[in-house]
Amino acid sequence: MADLSVKICGVDFKNPIIPASGVFGYGREYEELFPLSKLGGIATKGTTITQRTGNLSPRIAETPSGMLNSVGLQNPGIDKFIDVELPNLLTKDTVILANIAGSTIDECVTIAEKLDSTDVHMIELNISCPNVKQGGAAFGTSCETAAEITSKVRKATSKPLIVKLSPNVTSITDIAKSVEAAGADAVSLINTLLGMRIDVNTGRPILKNNVGGLSGPAVFPVAVRMVWQVANAVDIPVIGMGGVASGKDAIELMMAGASAVQVGAAIFTDPFAPVKIIDEMNEFLDNKNISSVKEIIGSVKPW
Template sequence: MNRLSVEFCGVEFKNPVVPASGTYGYGREYECLYPLSKLGGISVKGTTLHRREGNPAPRIAETPSGMLNSVGLQNGGVERFLDTELPNLVTKDTRVIANIAGSTVEECAELAARLKGTAVDMIELNISCPNVKQGGAAFGTDCTIAGQVTRAVKDNSDKPVMVKLSPNVTSIADIARSVEANGADAVSLINTLLGMRIDIKTGRPILRNNVGGLSGPAVFPVAVRMVWQVANAVKIPVCGMGGVSAWEDAVEIMMAGASLVQVGAAIFRDPYAPVKIIEGLERYCEDNNIANISEIVGTVKPW
């Protein structure tokens, strides 16, 4: 009966809509608006082995139809996540995707090992953060290293591992093939596109980090294209994200090949965005006699 329930890497999601890592914290800030149980899952704030203070401010700049951020993975470290946030999240009746990032292959492996046996449903390995100097995008832009870090995490994990890919590459399909060959259970894409804004009065970049990651509706067509390319290149499932703001966008990115959809920057504009998207998908299924939303995945008929 549930038209929206989807299975992704063997994990059952009540619907395919998941707030994206870094845009939703651990859910606490939005609970006063609606119960988190409405969501398919939550991809929590990127977690590193040790506490990180992140980059200096300003970390945010507006762009046409979007924004740049250079937060730089500020977080309390994996132990704090496990002690303080996870016990709360597991009571919310929604799937928990732990987003992890490390500056070395060993650090990523250690993080995965630390999450063994915990209530985390799935790991999202971030090899694409544009705002950190080590690891981050350096992993995600090289096929060999992307493969190595994926293998190391898989070897140390008892969870399905989804690898979050960077769009700042020549061929995202090649990176996707490499992580698939090294055991990735799924891929998620796209992380933010590297961008820059300059204050013309001062001649200074608006971001203290000079450059940052572009997200929001501005990147949506890039995300659709890359999801389509990756879905055609690999057999593992694809989680699509990048500028998804409305249910129509979710349908579009699913038609391109995404089985799960993450919603990010749109939440800043409308904190109810994930819930509105879920309701829109429900109506879409009803109106089009779709028994389950998974039926539309990858159904684009290219010319």
């Protein structure tokens, strides 16, 4: 048994696998299948200040080796998260990353202030949701606004602050450097890539929102490339995600520079995916006689 533990921004994770925000709700439904304590952490559904109802259906479409979604940040709002969901999650012996997805800087600051007085372990600031009109993506696509929101949320909380980046930009490394300079403790990437499918029989987009975020194995090589570039550009930890479906995928993303790995669409294919990925990582490391997963972080030897 290899040592799978990692430490990010001073927070200890028993293993580097974290279900990504949005796919896992607040864990209640998956607890029917396996104990949440098996997970390194849980990134909770993006929260806004008040309840959001989300977009009209259909909100999902199958794509080659992946899927599009446009849920539109349906969530019960920060107060219900803090009063109902967070206390339950904090009993599960796993790291809780509260995902913030406000549509204005003030909204994100207020949410961060509210979370600051809780026992949540980390905050993940989503500046990259592609599915809401004044959504986080607007902040995440320019260095100036990304830095501004990061610095204001930074001042609102002493919790470790992870900023979740959009891949729908010209240079993700420039954005990463901006949020690092503005006080982010870590970055997570990649959020979904903006995509679209059309039903050729009806001439209508499959998603009612017309466009949505692409995830799943189709985006994995993009995630590996962006994690590698960002890890080489910043000194803060990188949490990688994007199409990870196996232990080898998680190892690959860590070799590219990720200190931990989030798992999204793979959970729809197999609800046990996070647990299987942890087992497969263990097996891989044992076979290679690598005693700690920390040894592989950023260990790629580029040509």
